[in-house]
Amino acid sequence: MVRWEPGARERLQAAAMDLYISRGFEKTTAADIAQAVGLTERTFFRHFADKREVLFSGQELLEQALLDGVAAAAPHASPLEMVEFALSAAAALFPAERRDHSRRRQTIISGNPALQERELLKLAGLASAVAAALRSRGVPDAMATLAAESGMTVFGVAFRKWIAEGEERSFLDIEREVLGELVAMAVGAA
Amino acid sequence: MVRWEPGARERLQAAAMDLYISRGFEKTTAADIAQAVGLTERTFFRHFADKREVLFSGQELLEQALLDGVAAAAPHASPLEMVEFALSAAAALFPAERRDHSRRRQTIISGNPALQERELLKLAGLASAVAAALRSRGVPDAMATLAAESGMTVFGVAFRKWIAEGEERSFLDIEREVLGELVAMAVGAA
CATH class of the missing domain: 1.10.357.10 (Tetracycline Repressor, domain 2)
Known part of the structure; x- marks a missing residue:
């Protein structure tokens, strides 16, 4: 079941960029990114294949x-x-x-x-x-x-x-x- | 102790190329290459960091x-x-x-x-x-x-x-x- 979260992709991307800058790319996990915007890791992986893809999509x-x-x-x-x-x-x-x-x-x-x-x-x-x-x-x-x-x-x-x-x-x-x-x-x- | 094998590097390279062509790159190991010219795997690694380096040295x-x-x-x-x-x-x-x-x-x-x-x-x-x-x-x-x-x-x-x-x-x-x-x-x- 794919639920629709309005703007989830953009929110995940913004949170990911903030974390990659503040904490470092290596030290940031998909779960950290999802958590930062109140979403689940599973939702993250519905939008991005991995944490690198946030940067290359x-x-x-x-x-x-x-x-x-x-x-x-x-x-x-x-x-x-x-x-x-x-x-x-x-x-x-x-x-x-x-x-x-x-x-x-x-x-x-x-x-x-x-x-x-x-x-x-x-x-x-x-x-x-x-x-x-x-x-x-x-x-x-x-x-x-x-x-x-x-x-x-x-x-x-x-x-x-x-x-x-x-x-x-x-x-x-x-x-x-x-x-x-x-x-x-x-x-x-x- | 590094022994000197005359032309070892060139012989290893020639054997590697032959094996990569005949058997495929993935299916060839460093040990296969060394064995093909009567040398040890250890000698191979004295000349090349890995089997890819044969192609890029x-x-x-x-x-x-x-x-x-x-x-x-x-x-x-x-x-x-x-x-x-x-x-x-x-x-x-x-x-x-x-x-x-x-x-x-x-x-x-x-x-x-x-x-x-x-x-x-x-x-x-x-x-x-x-x-x-x-x-x-x-x-x-x-x-x-x-x-x-x-x-x-x-x-x-x-x-x-x-x-x-x-x-x-x-x-x-x-x-x-x-x-x-x-x-x-x-x-x-x-």
């Missing part, structure tokens, strides 16, 4: 946004234009009011090598997904990998800039700046 | 080659020129006579998700090492990450091309082609 939305972006590019868009569309779509998931959450999440991940590995693997998975989407739009194999991985490189650099202390520009503005730097770097070699 | 040489390459670039080289030097130095580790070994290694890794993850993490570690080397040569933080990750993207795509069936061009030629594709992709957007 948003990456499905990110993948969908990236793929929607690729799909939205014009029929004869170049591979890099398709990637630009993907990056723009992804930027919509990082509005200004999300920045503090992202900063706290990054603090938690930076403090734990296993979480860092998981983050790297998830990002590599996103690059593969984008590359597959580019291939399905007719981009040749190697070029699809180049464009997708370059796109995720830009995403990663932009993300780190966006969460830097004192940074106030939008994710999209920063992404455009970083993509511009990538292009300038390459043009210098042309 | 070469990555220290690769990292050193990449860093040597960055160091060898001219004083006022651009970030991408430094990366080109790094890629050229790395190519020297992949002569034609290494191609079959690399193909077999890739077959083993492709068949095992945990090995694939380890490979991805090792490559990410190489990108971080190259980025740090670029920073130490005065490249600004974000640009160092962009250039280093682009370089490792080129390396990865070049590697997959180099081990493709029927491919006979040198690693260096393929790297140059792929770097040219990356530059062309970006120049198209400038």
Whole structure:
């Protein structure tokens, strides 16, 4: 029997982040998180496969946004234009009011090598997904990998800039700046 | 007491690769590998931390080659020129006579998700090492990450091309082609 607890997922997530910051990720259990919001451990596991997933569940939305972006590019868009569309779509998931959450999440991940590995693997998975989407739009194999991985490189650099202390520009503005730097770097070699 | 067995490391590595291919990585133990060349399990562990390390021990040489390459670039080289030097130095580790070994290694890794993850993490570690080397040569933080990750993207795509069936061009030629594709992709957007 699955009972419906209004906002349970969001409350669990907020409590988890607080505990990961205050007590440390390793020392926090699923039961601690559930208890902090008056829910059972079983309820926690209805929403998240494990305590790591609290930190990574948003990456499905990110993948969908990236793929929607690729799909939205014009029929004869170049591979890099398709990637630009993907990056723009992804930027919509990082509005200004999300920045503090992202900063706290990054603090938690930076403090734990296993979480860092998981983050790297998830990002590599996103690059593969984008590359597959580019291939399905007719981009040749190697070029699809180049464009997708370059796109995720830009995403990663932009993300780190966006969460830097004192940074106030939008994710999209920063992404455009970083993509511009990538292009300038390459043009210098042309 | 460490006894010296002439060529033990190479013999263990060759036997391990044969067993990983014929029997499967999961079903091969360190003892099996040692036994195949008439050595003890203890000798195996003097040379390799575990049976996975047989597949990844070469990555220290690769990292050193990449860093040597960055160091060898001219004083006022651009970030991408430094990366080109790094890629050229790395190519020297992949002569034609290494191609079959690399193909077999890739077959083993492709068949095992945990090995694939380890490979991805090792490559990410190489990108971080190259980025740090670029920073130490005065490249600004974000640009160092962009250039280093682009370089490792080129390396990865070049590697997959180099081990493709029927491919006979040198690693260096393929790297140059792929770097040219990356530059062309970006120049198209400038």
